[in-house]
Amino acid sequence: MAGFFRSSFLKAVGCFLLAWTVVPSAPGKAESAEEPPPAAPSYFRDIRPVIQQHCQGCHQPAIMQGHLDLTQYQTLLRGGHSGPGLVAGDPERSLLIAMMEGRRPPLMPLGGPALDRETIAKFRAWVKAGATDDTPIQLDRVSQNEPPVYSSPPVITALAYSPDGSLLAVSGYREVLLHRSDGSGLEGRLVGLSDRIQSLVFTPDGKTLVAGGGTPARFGELQFWELASGKLKRSVTVCKDTLFGVSLSPDGSQVAFGCSDSTVRIHEVSSGKELLKTNHHENWVLGTRFGMDGKRIVSVGRDFAAKLMHAESGAFIENLNKLRKELAAVTRHPSRDRVVVGGEERIPYYYRMDRPKKIFAGQEGTLIRAFERQSGEIFALEFSADGRKLAVAGAGAEAPIYDAESGERLAACTGHEAGIYTLAFHPGGRELATAGFEGRVRIHEVTSGKLLRDFVPVPMKSEMAASGP
Numbered sequence: 001m002a003g004f005f006r007s008s009f010l011k012a013v014g015c016f017l018l019a020w021t022v023v024p025s026a027p028g029k030a031e032s033a034e035e036p037p038p039a040a041p042s043y044f045r046d047i048r049p050v051i052q053q054h055c056q057g058c059h060q061p062a063i064m065q066g067h068l069d070l071t072q073y074q075t076l077l078r079g080g081h082s083g084p085g086l087v088a089g090d091p092e093r094s095l096l097i098a099m100m101e102g103r104r105p106p107l108m109p110l111g112g113p114a115l116d117r118e119t120i121a122k123f124r125a126w127v128k129a130g131a132t133d134d135t136p137i138q139l140d141r142v143s144q145n146e147p148p149v150y151s152s153p154p155v156i157t158a159l160a161y162s163p164d165g166s167l168l169a170v171s172g173y174r175e176v177l178l179h180r181s182d183g184s185g186l187e188g189r190l191v192g193l194s195d196r197i198q199s200l201v202f203t204p205d206g207k208t209l210v211a212g213g214g215t216p217a218r219f220g221e222l223q224f225w226e227l228a229s230g231k232l233k234r235s236v237t238v239c240k241d242t243l244f245g246v247s248l249s250p251d252g253s254q255v256a257f258g259c260s261d262s263t264v265r266i267h268e269v270s271s272g273k274e275l276l277k278t279n280h281h282e283n284w285v286l287g288t289r290f291g292m293d294g295k296r297i298v299s300v301g302r303d304f305a306a307k308l309m310h311a312e313s314g315a316f317i318e319n320l321n322k323l324r325k326e327l328a329a330v331t332r333h334p335s336r337d338r339v340v341v342g343g344e345e346r347i348p349y350y351y352r353m354d355r356p357k358k359i360f361a362g363q364e365g366t367l368i369r370a371f372e373r374q375s376g377e378i379f380a381l382e383f384s385a386d387g388r389k390l391a392v393a394g395a396g397a398e399a400p401i402y403d404a405e406s407g408e409r410l411a412a413c414t415g416h417e418a419g420i421y422t423l424a425f426h427p428g429g430r431e432l433a434t435a436g437f438e439g440r441v442r443i444h445e446v447t448s449g450k451l452l453r454d455f456v457p458v459p460m461k462s463e464m465a466a467s468g469p
């Protein structure tokens, strides 16, 4: 599943990335026969990844703590409040090093723990050697003021309606696009750090949009956007790869997600602080959902398991399912402790979170129903707000809608060629939005599946040129 997911992303991302990035060419020189002297640490290879993972959450254009932006070499050199953070050749007199070592309070990363000694030693050696920039070519200057320019529609991996139904949030490359939900236009562009946004969730009060994603093989990130101002309130960088399957507790106070390091983590929405990190899975975790009272959580992943655990202690309760194949999606009934999971096997399975008495583990006594087998792997599952309908999407070209109780197929949303990665019911219940590989958002009538609207959610290069000065 994830193989397909990733390779299809890469293909599509690759197409429009070329619009502003130049791929560094491989060094052409032949290897010298002699042992080279031990090289000084490289900014690009050794320093930048550490900053991306541990520092950028608080030091980026949208959130400049201490007036310091650490996302670019130039801004790193410029420094913050206190002036340049680095004195080339002199780690002792470099503020950035002093703060990482705790010689100058407060310790960075703020809130700790300190970076390990070996990493700090690399920073010292880099500064000592002159703190040079060896970034191959740096043309990527995407920011809130210079939003991405697209030459082809990006793969869409996340969609979410605001609780009042007025907005539809759509994932882009390096940004979230806020559309009016009637499809009449773009209301805002929320440009952050992460190349990819994998999940979007509005808090129940509609004030905050939580976006989860990251930059592959670099860092994962949770972004907390304040909708009234369009400002990034907080960015929390976690894990070493994009994060997946973001979900909120019913009261909106906690956010759960999965990582490629097999952990499920829970952070507090108000502070961004980590509350829990568990390791019950044996492979990437791709989906999470809280139970009705916020005290339990179900997570699914590539280890085939749908795991039930306590959200506060992290204690494992049991696997809800019989292990069959990789799972990619989980959704909870809006008013019952019941979940549907799906993935590689193409069959949505509907489980109770509570085992009926007298049924023992392993008997799969929690299974309510297996829905119809889909035409491709499942990537997304969603209940309507009243819990009566279930929509399913994946590698196939259609998104069927089922009666959640009887399992009967009511309608199918068609029009996509293939690869539907995300879907969302409008809170009013009449419309379902779907999107995926093709980079188009399609809005369907729920009762019939009929296509009502179909649009590319990002401004394309040609349009911008046409409307430009």
Ligand code: HEC
Residues within 6 Å of the ligand: 051, 054, 055, 056, 057, 058, 059, 065, 066, 067, 068, 079, 080, 081, 082, 083, 085, 095, 096, 099, 100, 105, 106, 108, 109, 110, 111, 115
């Ligand atoms: C959780 C947020 C957070 C993280 C993560 C973080 N910082 Fe900071 N940083 C701050 C805040 C807040 C300040 C301002 C502190 C003050 O002025 O007292 C600051 C100030 C600084 C300053 C001083 C800026 C100036 O000119 O006064 C440096 C240098 C710095 N941070 C480096 C780092 C480095 C390096 C990392 C990663 C290893 C890091 N920070 C991670 C929040 C953070």
